Amino acid sequence: MVMTESTGATRSSTPLPLRVAWGVLAAFLLLWDVFEVVKHMGWVIPGAALGSVLPFLARLTGLGRTPEPGRLAPRAVPLHNLLNLALIPFGIMVLFTFLGDAPEDIAAPFTFGMSWLTSIAFARALGFGLRTPEGWQR
Template sequence: MTVMDAGTRPVARKGIRRAVRLGWAASAVFWGAFAVLEAVNHGVAAGLFAVAFFIAPDLTFLVAVRDAHAARPGQLPARAVPYYNAAHRALVPVVLMVVCVVTPHSWAPLFAGLCGWTAHISLDRALGYGLRTKEGLQRD
């Protein structure tokens, strides 16, 4: 049995969080570069889709723009939370990318957009922004 000083636990968790955020940052760079590569290889439409899908997840804030005055700083209005969380789950664009790859009729601009979406989610996680609680607060 190992005796662990209670004071070292927060330091260990902080190191783990830092490593996870670094991994998300690497993912953001990878998927961003992949989106740019797709745009270069497949033209303007792929580039536009990559940019649009990179921006789109944060447009979920607009769902509850009229409720924003009632929210505290850093809090998302409760009405927007389900949309925000759905648009910020990494599994969604990854599964759609797999579908694009395995189906015979895939479309390069859509794949580039999904790369942009995944880059957005990864960048958010790298910066410390994750999913929200039902009250609209950041989860730890």
């Protein structure tokens, strides 16, 4: 974890090759997201939009309570960490791949999960991720 005395943790110390891999995954998923939205339209659009912002909604529980820059309010950490686990949106994508009789049946929930995973991948590529119980970057 990168620490400074005055500002606390700002980004994780994830190795650069891993951050580049997250970035490549994020770029691929973003292109796939756009493809799915353009292809299916309809409910896929709000699903993709909700999936894109979902990992950041936990911050709303800590508004006005951040004691230091770079630190998330401790009460927001459990929800933040849950919404930033990559396995959950990946599991949604896998689950909905096998459900439904036609691509139109699964397009919205699948794209929701993919957009959620895209947001997580971009955050990880930029060095942001899960938090400690005190609200600092891990």
